[in-house]
Amino acid sequence: xxxxxxxxxxxxxxxxxxxxxxxxxxLLEKNRExxxxxxxxxxxxxxxxxxxASCRTLSEKKLCDICANHKRDQAQxxxxxxxxxxxxxxxxxxxxxxxxxxxxxxxxxxGVGAAELGLDELQQKLNQxxxxxxxxxxxxxxxxxxxxxxxxxxxxxxxxxITRIAHGIPIGGELEYADINTIAHALSGRKKYLSD
Amino acid sequence: xxxxxxxxxxxxxxxxxxxxxxxxxxLLEKNRExxxxxxxxxxxxxxxxxxxASCRTLSEKKLCDICANHKRDQAQxxxxxxxxxxxxxxxxxxxxxxxxxxxxxxxxxxGVGAAELGLDELQQKLNQxxxxxxxxxxxxxxxxxxxxxxxxxxxxxxxxxITRIAHGIPIGGELEYADINTIAHALSGRKKYLSD
Numbered sequence: 001x002x003x004x005x006x007x008x009x010x011x012x013x014x015x016x017x018x019x020x021x022x023x024x025x026x027l028l029e030k031n032r033e034x035x036x037x038x039x040x041x042x043x044x045x046x047x048x049x050x051x052x053a054s055c056r057t058l059s060e061k062k063l064c065d066i067c068a069n070h071k072r073d074q075a076q077x078x079x080x081x082x083x084x085x086x087x088x089x090x091x092x093x094x095x096x097x098x099x100x101x102x103x104x105x106x107x108x109x110x111g112v113g114a115a116e117l118g119l120d121e122l123q124q125k126l127n128q129x130x131x132x133x134x135x136x137x138x139x140x141x142x143x144x145x146x147x148x149x150x151x152x153x154x155x156x157x158x159x160x161x162i163t164r165i166a167h168g169i170p171i172g173g174e175l176e177y178a179d180i181n182t183i184a185h186a187l188s189g190r191k192k193y194l195s196d
Numbered sequence: 197x198x199x200x201x202x203x204x205x206x207x208x209x210x211x212x213x214x215x216x217x218x219x220x221x222x223l224l225e226k227n228r229e230x231x232x233x234x235x236x237x238x239x240x241x242x243x244x245x246x247x248x249a250s251c252r253t254l255s256e257k258k259l260c261d262i263c264a265n266h267k268r269d270q271a272q273x274x275x276x277x278x279x280x281x282x283x284x285x286x287x288x289x290x291x292x293x294x295x296x297x298x299x300x301x302x303x304x305x306x307g308v309g310a311a312e313l314g315l316d317e318l319q320q321k322l323n324q325x326x327x328x329x330x331x332x333x334x335x336x337x338x339x340x341x342x343x344x345x346x347x348x349x350x351x352x353x354x355x356x357x358i359t360r361i362a363h364g365i366p367i368g369g370e371l372e373y374a375d376i377n378t379i380a381h382a383l384s385g386r387k388k389y390l391s392d
Contacts, residue, residue: 001241001256008237011230013222014215025280026209027238028245028254029299034207035242041204042235045197045220046228058224060197084221103225 002028056101056118057083066090066099073097075132077125079151081105081139089137097135100125105143106150117147119154126158133161140167140185198224252297252314253279262286262295269293271328273321275347277301277335285333293331296321301339302346313343315350322354329357336363336381 002024009020027035051057052064059065066072066086076097080086086099102117114120125131134155138144152162168186169178178186198220205216223231247253248260255261262268262282272293276282282295298313310316321327330351334340348358364382365374374382 001245002254005237005241008230008234011223011227011234012219014218019210021280021283022210023208024241025254025278027207028241029278031207032242034204035238038204038207039235039238039242041201042223042231042238045201045224046231046235049197049224058198058221082221082225084217087217 051101051103055099056103056121057086057099071096074130076135077131077133078135078137079122079148080137081144081147085137097133102138102147105138105141105147107143114150119151122151123154126155126160129158131158131160133163136162136164247297247299251295252299252317253282253295267292270326272331273327273329274331274333275318275344276333277340277343281333293329298334298343301334301337301343303339310346315347318347319350322351322356325354327354327356329359332358332360 005024006017006020009015009023010017015023027038049058049060050062052059052067053062054067055064057064057066061068073096076095077100078089078095078097079100079102080089081102081104083101086101089095089099100118100122102119104112104117106112106114106117126134134151136148136151138148138151148164152164155162166189167182168189169175169182175183201220202213202216205211205219206213211219223234245254245256246258248255248263249258250263251260253260253262257264269292272291273296274285274291274293275296275298276285277298277300279297282297285291285295296314296318298315300308300313302308302310302313322330330347332344332347334344334347344360348360351358362385363378364385365371365378371379
Protein backbone atom coordinates (compact mmCIF):
# COMPACT_ATOMS: atom_id res chain seq x y z
CA UNK A 1 0.00 0.00 0.00
CA UNK A 2 2.92 2.30 0.79
CA UNK A 3 4.63 1.06 -2.38
CA UNK A 4 1.47 1.76 -4.41
CA UNK A 5 1.28 5.34 -3.12
CA UNK A 6 4.98 5.76 -3.77
CA UNK A 7 4.49 4.69 -7.37
CA UNK A 8 1.39 6.85 -7.77
CA UNK A 9 3.34 9.96 -6.74
CA UNK A 10 5.86 9.29 -9.51
CA UNK A 11 3.31 10.45 -12.12
CA UNK A 12 4.12 14.00 -11.01
CA UNK A 13 6.73 15.76 -13.15
CA UNK A 14 10.18 15.83 -11.56
CA UNK A 15 9.16 13.43 -8.78
CA UNK A 16 11.21 10.23 -8.56
CA UNK A 17 11.38 7.45 -6.02
CA UNK A 18 13.23 9.45 -3.38
CA UNK A 19 10.91 12.47 -3.42
CA UNK A 20 7.87 10.19 -3.58
CA UNK A 21 9.07 8.35 -0.50
CA UNK A 22 9.56 11.64 1.31
CA UNK A 23 6.00 12.69 0.40
CA UNK A 24 4.54 9.35 1.53
CA UNK A 25 6.25 9.25 4.93
CA UNK A 26 5.55 12.91 5.57
CA LEU A 27 1.82 12.49 4.93
CA LEU A 28 1.52 9.20 6.82
CA GLU A 29 3.45 10.39 9.83
CA LYS A 30 2.54 14.03 10.07
CA ASN A 31 -0.41 15.02 7.93
CA ARG A 32 -2.98 12.37 7.03
CA GLU A 33 -5.66 15.05 7.05
CA UNK A 34 -3.70 16.94 4.39
CA UNK A 35 -3.28 13.75 2.38
CA UNK A 36 -7.03 13.16 2.32
CA UNK A 37 -7.65 16.81 1.41
CA UNK A 38 -5.22 16.42 -1.48
CA UNK A 39 -7.04 13.28 -2.63
CA UNK A 40 -10.37 15.10 -2.59
CA UNK A 41 -8.99 18.11 -4.44
CA UNK A 42 -7.45 15.77 -7.03
CA UNK A 43 -10.69 13.90 -7.71
CA UNK A 44 -12.65 17.13 -7.84
CA UNK A 45 -10.24 18.72 -10.32
CA UNK A 46 -9.61 15.67 -12.51
CA UNK A 47 -13.34 15.01 -12.93
CA UNK A 48 -14.71 18.52 -13.22
CA UNK A 49 -12.17 20.70 -14.96
CA UNK A 50 -12.80 20.85 -18.69
CA UNK A 51 -11.61 23.17 -21.43
CA UNK A 52 -13.11 26.62 -22.01
CA ALA A 53 -15.37 26.43 -25.07
CA SER A 54 -13.89 29.62 -26.45
CA CYS A 55 -10.16 29.78 -25.65
CA ARG A 56 -9.50 26.13 -24.73
CA THR A 57 -7.85 26.93 -21.42
CA LEU A 58 -8.59 24.75 -18.38
CA SER A 59 -11.81 25.85 -16.72
CA GLU A 60 -14.50 24.44 -14.47
CA LYS A 61 -17.10 26.56 -16.26
CA LYS A 62 -18.15 26.40 -19.91
CA LEU A 63 -16.53 29.78 -20.50
CA CYS A 64 -13.43 30.69 -18.49
CA ASP A 65 -13.35 33.92 -16.45
CA ILE A 66 -11.33 35.79 -19.06
CA CYS A 67 -13.54 34.79 -22.00
CA ALA A 68 -16.66 35.63 -19.96
CA ASN A 69 -15.27 39.04 -19.02
CA HIS A 70 -16.66 41.63 -21.43
CA LYS A 71 -14.21 44.25 -20.23
CA ARG A 72 -11.33 42.37 -21.89
CA ASP A 73 -10.36 43.65 -25.31
CA GLN A 74 -11.81 41.37 -28.01
CA ALA A 75 -9.59 42.95 -30.65
CA GLN A 76 -6.44 41.36 -29.24
CA UNK A 77 -5.90 37.60 -29.22
CA UNK A 78 -2.80 36.18 -27.56
CA UNK A 79 -1.91 32.64 -28.66
CA UNK A 80 -0.09 30.59 -26.01
CA UNK A 81 1.02 26.98 -25.67
CA UNK A 82 -0.41 26.20 -22.23
CA UNK A 83 -2.84 27.48 -19.59
CA UNK A 84 0.19 28.09 -17.35
CA UNK A 85 1.36 30.68 -19.90
CA UNK A 86 -1.92 32.58 -19.43
CA UNK A 87 -1.35 32.50 -15.69
CA UNK A 88 2.14 33.96 -16.15
CA UNK A 89 0.98 36.72 -18.51
CA UNK A 90 -1.96 37.60 -16.25
CA UNK A 91 0.39 37.99 -13.31
CA UNK A 92 2.36 40.58 -15.30
CA UNK A 93 -0.81 42.66 -15.57
CA UNK A 94 0.40 43.95 -18.94
CA UNK A 95 -2.30 42.45 -21.13
CA UNK A 96 -6.02 43.16 -21.31
CA UNK A 97 -7.00 41.14 -24.40
CA UNK A 98 -8.21 37.58 -24.85
CA UNK A 99 -6.29 34.32 -25.21
CA UNK A 100 -6.21 31.16 -27.25
CA UNK A 101 -4.55 28.02 -25.86
CA UNK A 102 -2.94 25.55 -28.25
CA UNK A 103 -2.26 22.95 -25.54
CA UNK A 104 1.08 22.10 -27.09
CA UNK A 105 3.04 22.84 -30.24
CA UNK A 106 3.17 21.42 -33.75
CA UNK A 107 4.95 18.09 -33.63
CA UNK A 108 4.02 15.83 -36.55
CA UNK A 109 6.32 13.10 -35.22
CA UNK A 110 4.14 12.86 -32.08
CA GLY A 111 0.94 13.10 -34.10
CA VAL A 112 0.28 16.69 -33.06
CA GLY A 113 -0.95 18.63 -36.07
CA ALA A 114 -3.18 21.65 -36.74
CA ALA A 115 -6.31 19.80 -35.61
CA GLU A 116 -4.88 18.83 -32.21
CA LEU A 117 -3.86 22.44 -31.56
CA GLY A 118 -7.37 23.66 -32.38
CA LEU A 119 -6.19 25.74 -35.32
CA ASP A 120 -9.56 25.22 -37.06
CA GLU A 121 -11.25 26.90 -34.11
CA LEU A 122 -8.63 29.63 -34.19
CA GLN A 123 -9.30 30.20 -37.91
CA GLN A 124 -13.05 30.45 -37.22
CA LYS A 125 -12.33 32.96 -34.47
CA LEU A 126 -10.26 35.11 -36.84
CA ASN A 127 -12.97 34.76 -39.49
CA GLN A 128 -15.49 36.45 -37.19
CA UNK A 129 -13.51 39.65 -37.77
CA UNK A 130 -13.49 40.84 -34.16
CA UNK A 131 -9.78 40.18 -33.74
CA UNK A 132 -7.57 42.99 -35.02
CA UNK A 133 -4.26 41.73 -33.70
CA UNK A 134 -3.00 38.22 -33.08
CA UNK A 135 -0.05 38.06 -30.67
CA UNK A 136 2.03 34.92 -31.07
CA UNK A 137 3.32 34.07 -27.58
CA UNK A 138 4.45 30.49 -28.13
CA UNK A 139 7.73 29.59 -26.44
CA UNK A 140 11.11 30.67 -27.77
CA UNK A 141 11.98 27.07 -28.64
CA UNK A 142 12.34 25.54 -32.10
CA UNK A 143 8.90 23.96 -31.76
CA UNK A 144 7.39 27.21 -30.52
CA UNK A 145 8.92 29.15 -33.42
CA UNK A 146 7.69 26.64 -35.99
CA UNK A 147 4.21 26.78 -34.49
CA UNK A 148 4.24 30.59 -34.48
CA UNK A 149 5.35 30.56 -38.12
CA UNK A 150 2.56 28.17 -39.10
CA UNK A 151 -0.12 30.23 -37.38
CA UNK A 152 1.25 33.42 -38.86
CA UNK A 153 0.94 31.89 -42.37
CA UNK A 154 -2.63 30.91 -41.64
CA UNK A 155 -3.53 34.34 -40.23
CA UNK A 156 -2.21 36.18 -43.27
CA UNK A 157 -5.43 35.52 -45.19
CA UNK A 158 -7.25 37.78 -42.75
CA UNK A 159 -6.88 41.50 -42.48
CA UNK A 160 -5.25 41.50 -39.04
CA UNK A 161 -1.98 42.52 -37.53
CA ILE A 162 0.30 39.61 -36.65
CA THR A 163 2.85 40.19 -33.89
CA ARG A 164 5.28 38.10 -31.89
CA ILE A 165 6.26 38.81 -28.27
CA ALA A 166 9.78 40.23 -27.99
CA HIS A 167 12.75 38.06 -27.12
CA GLY A 168 16.04 39.29 -25.69
CA ILE A 169 17.92 39.82 -22.46
CA PRO A 170 15.53 39.38 -19.51
CA ILE A 171 14.89 42.47 -17.39
CA GLY A 172 17.36 42.44 -14.50
CA GLY A 173 19.47 39.93 -16.43
CA GLU A 174 23.15 40.51 -17.02
CA LEU A 175 24.59 40.37 -20.52
CA GLU A 176 27.61 38.52 -19.17
CA TYR A 177 25.47 35.54 -18.16
CA ALA A 178 23.04 35.46 -21.08
CA ASP A 179 23.41 32.53 -23.49
CA ILE A 180 24.68 33.19 -27.02
CA ASN A 181 21.32 32.58 -28.71
CA THR A 182 19.63 35.14 -26.50
CA ILE A 183 22.39 37.67 -27.17
CA ALA A 184 22.22 37.06 -30.93
CA HIS A 185 18.44 37.51 -30.78
CA ALA A 186 18.73 40.64 -28.66
CA LEU A 187 21.18 42.15 -31.15
CA SER A 188 19.26 41.31 -34.32
CA GLY A 189 16.06 42.51 -32.69
CA ARG A 190 17.51 45.83 -31.51
CA LYS A 191 15.29 48.90 -31.57
CA LYS A 192 15.86 52.60 -32.12
CA TYR A 193 16.69 54.19 -28.78
CA LEU A 194 14.46 57.12 -28.01
CA SER A 195 15.84 59.66 -25.58
CA ASP A 196 13.48 62.28 -24.25
CA UNK B 197 -10.86 24.37 -8.26
CA UNK B 198 -7.41 24.66 -9.81
CA UNK B 199 -6.44 27.00 -6.98
CA UNK B 200 -7.74 24.52 -4.40
CA UNK B 201 -5.69 21.68 -5.89
CA UNK B 202 -2.68 23.96 -6.06
CA UNK B 203 -3.01 24.71 -2.35
CA UNK B 204 -3.62 21.06 -1.48
CA UNK B 205 -0.33 20.06 -3.14
CA UNK B 206 1.54 22.51 -0.91
CA UNK B 207 1.11 20.14 2.07
CA UNK B 208 3.88 18.03 0.53
CA UNK B 209 7.35 18.72 1.93
CA UNK B 210 9.45 20.93 -0.33
CA UNK B 211 6.53 21.72 -2.63
CA UNK B 212 5.71 25.41 -3.00
CA UNK B 213 3.39 27.34 -5.29
CA UNK B 214 5.52 26.93 -8.42
CA UNK B 215 5.99 23.16 -8.16
CA UNK B 216 2.35 22.74 -7.18
CA UNK B 217 1.29 24.63 -10.29
CA UNK B 218 3.51 22.43 -12.42
CA UNK B 219 1.94 19.31 -10.88
CA UNK B 220 -1.61 20.63 -11.41
CA UNK B 221 -1.17 21.57 -15.05
CA UNK B 222 0.72 18.40 -15.84
CA LEU B 223 -2.04 16.20 -14.41
CA LEU B 224 -4.88 18.20 -15.93
CA GLU B 225 -3.34 18.40 -19.37
CA LYS B 226 -1.52 15.12 -19.69
CA ASN B 227 -2.45 12.58 -17.08
CA ARG B 228 -5.89 12.81 -15.47
CA GLU B 229 -5.93 9.03 -15.15
CA UNK B 230 -2.71 9.24 -13.13
CA UNK B 231 -4.21 12.00 -11.00
CA UNK B 232 -7.21 9.86 -10.12
CA UNK B 233 -4.94 6.89 -9.40
CA UNK B 234 -2.92 9.08 -7.06
CA UNK B 235 -6.11 10.21 -5.29
CA UNK B 236 -7.20 6.60 -4.80
CA UNK B 237 -3.77 5.52 -3.53
CA UNK B 238 -3.78 8.49 -1.13
CA UNK B 239 -7.19 7.67 0.36
CA UNK B 240 -6.30 4.00 0.62
CA UNK B 241 -3.01 4.70 2.38
CA UNK B 242 -4.21 7.52 4.67
CA UNK B 243 -7.17 5.47 5.89
CA UNK B 244 -5.67 2.00 6.15
CA UNK B 245 -2.03 2.30 7.11
CA UNK B 246 -1.56 2.03 10.87
CA UNK B 247 1.43 1.32 13.08
CA UNK B 248 2.86 -2.16 13.62
CA ALA B 249 1.80 -3.38 17.07
CA SER B 250 5.30 -4.58 17.80
CA CYS B 251 7.84 -2.20 16.26
CA ARG B 252 5.62 0.86 15.60
CA THR B 253 6.62 1.18 11.94
CA LEU B 254 3.97 2.06 9.35
CA SER B 255 2.13 -1.07 8.29
CA GLU B 256 -1.19 -2.05 6.76
CA LYS B 257 -1.20 -5.24 8.82
CA LYS B 258 -1.27 -5.62 12.61
CA LEU B 259 2.31 -6.90 12.51
CA CYS B 260 4.69 -5.58 9.85
CA ASP B 261 6.49 -8.00 7.54
CA ILE B 262 9.73 -7.78 9.48
CA CYS B 263 8.13 -8.39 12.89
CA ALA B 264 6.11 -11.27 11.44
CA ASN B 265 9.21 -12.85 9.91
CA HIS B 266 10.49 -15.52 12.30
CA LYS B 267 13.76 -15.81 10.40
CA ARG B 268 14.83 -12.37 11.60
CA ASP B 269 17.10 -12.41 14.62
CA GLN B 270 15.10 -11.58 17.77
CA ALA B 271 18.29 -11.03 19.74
CA GLN B 272 19.11 -7.79 17.89
CA UNK B 273 16.93 -4.70 18.14
CA UNK B 274 17.77 -1.66 16.06
CA UNK B 275 16.21 1.59 17.29
CA UNK B 276 15.54 4.15 14.53
CA UNK B 277 13.79 7.50 14.33
CA UNK B 278 11.51 6.86 11.34
CA UNK B 279 10.12 4.09 9.11
CA UNK B 280 12.20 5.58 6.28
CA UNK B 281 15.31 4.68 8.27
CA UNK B 282 14.22 1.02 8.28
CA UNK B 283 13.79 1.20 4.53
CA UNK B 284 17.33 2.59 4.15
CA UNK B 285 18.89 -0.06 6.42
CA UNK B 286 16.95 -2.86 4.70
CA UNK B 287 18.27 -1.71 1.33
CA UNK B 288 21.83 -2.12 2.63
CA UNK B 289 21.08 -5.79 3.32
CA UNK B 290 23.52 -5.65 6.24
CA UNK B 291 21.06 -6.28 9.06
CA UNK B 292 18.96 -9.32 9.90
CA UNK B 293 17.56 -8.36 13.30
CA UNK B 294 14.38 -6.56 14.34
CA UNK B 295 13.56 -2.87 14.62
CA UNK B 296 11.90 -0.37 16.90
CA UNK B 297 10.62 2.93 15.51
CA UNK B 298 10.57 5.99 17.77
CA UNK B 299 8.70 8.19 15.24
CA UNK B 300 10.79 11.17 16.19
CA UNK B 301 13.32 12.18 18.80
CA UNK B 302 13.18 13.53 22.34
CA UNK B 303 12.14 17.15 22.18
CA UNK B 304 10.55 18.35 25.44
CA UNK B 305 10.01 21.81 23.97
CA UNK B 306 7.68 20.27 21.35
CA GLY B 307 6.03 18.04 23.94
CA VAL B 308 7.79 14.92 22.70
CA GLY B 309 8.90 12.87 25.68
CA ALA B 310 9.52 9.21 26.47
CA ALA B 311 5.83 8.32 26.16
CA GLU B 312 5.46 9.80 22.67
CA LEU B 313 8.51 7.84 21.47
CA GLY B 314 7.04 4.59 22.85
CA LEU B 315 9.91 4.10 25.29
CA ASP B 316 7.56 2.28 27.69
CA GLU B 317 6.90 -0.30 24.99
CA LEU B 318 10.62 -0.46 24.29
CA GLN B 319 11.30 -1.08 27.98
CA GLN B 320 8.71 -3.90 28.05
CA LYS B 321 10.36 -5.40 24.99
CA LEU B 322 13.76 -5.38 26.67
CA ASN B 323 12.17 -6.81 29.83
CA GLN B 324 11.09 -9.92 27.91
CA UNK B 325 14.78 -10.84 27.77
CA UNK B 326 14.86 -11.93 24.13
CA UNK B 327 16.92 -8.94 23.07
CA UNK B 328 20.64 -9.39 23.60
CA UNK B 329 21.84 -6.28 21.79
CA UNK B 330 20.17 -2.90 21.26
CA UNK B 331 21.64 -0.94 18.35
CA UNK B 332 21.04 2.80 18.62
CA UNK B 333 20.64 4.07 15.08
CA UNK B 334 19.10 7.48 15.71
CA UNK B 335 20.42 10.25 13.51
CA UNK B 336 23.81 11.89 14.06
CA UNK B 337 22.15 15.15 15.08
CA UNK B 338 22.09 16.73 18.53
CA UNK B 339 18.53 15.49 19.03
CA UNK B 340 19.43 12.02 17.80
CA UNK B 341 22.43 11.85 20.13
CA UNK B 342 20.38 12.99 23.12
CA UNK B 343 17.73 10.40 22.33
CA UNK B 344 20.35 7.66 21.96
CA UNK B 345 21.87 8.68 25.28
CA UNK B 346 18.48 8.58 27.03
CA UNK B 347 17.65 5.12 25.66
CA UNK B 348 21.12 3.86 26.55
CA UNK B 349 20.57 4.99 30.15
CA UNK B 350 17.23 3.20 30.25
CA UNK B 351 18.67 0.00 28.73
CA UNK B 352 21.48 -0.22 31.24
CA UNK B 353 19.17 -1.81 33.84
CA UNK B 354 18.92 -4.86 31.57
CA UNK B 355 21.68 -7.33 30.88
CA UNK B 356 22.09 -6.44 27.21
CA UNK B 357 24.77 -5.04 24.98
CA ILE B 358 24.19 -1.42 23.97
CA THR B 359 25.80 -0.28 20.71
CA ARG B 360 25.64 2.80 18.49
CA ILE B 361 26.07 2.70 14.71
CA ALA B 362 29.44 4.04 13.60
CA HIS B 363 29.88 7.61 12.38
CA GLY B 364 32.74 8.84 10.22
CA ILE B 365 33.77 9.55 6.66
CA PRO B 366 31.15 8.06 4.29
CA ILE B 367 32.37 5.24 2.04
CA GLY B 368 33.50 6.76 -1.25
CA GLY B 369 33.72 10.14 0.48
CA GLU B 370 36.84 12.27 0.31
CA LEU B 371 38.47 13.57 3.46
CA GLU B 372 39.07 16.89 1.74
CA TYR B 373 35.36 17.55 1.43
CA ALA B 374 34.16 16.13 4.75
CA ASP B 375 32.93 18.66 7.33
CA ILE B 376 34.98 19.28 10.46
CA ASN B 377 32.54 17.53 12.81
CA THR B 378 32.64 14.37 10.73
CA ILE B 379 36.44 14.45 10.62
CA ALA B 380 36.68 15.02 14.39
CA HIS B 381 34.27 12.11 14.92
CA ALA B 382 36.16 9.88 12.50
CA LEU B 383 39.43 10.61 14.31
CA SER B 384 38.16 10.12 17.86
CA GLY B 385 36.38 6.94 16.77
CA ARG B 386 39.41 5.46 15.01
CA LYS B 387 39.92 1.70 15.22
CA LYS B 388 42.93 -0.58 15.31
CA TYR B 389 43.93 -1.36 11.75
CA LEU B 390 44.17 -5.09 11.14
CA SER B 391 46.35 -6.17 8.26
CA ASP B 392 46.19 -9.81 7.21
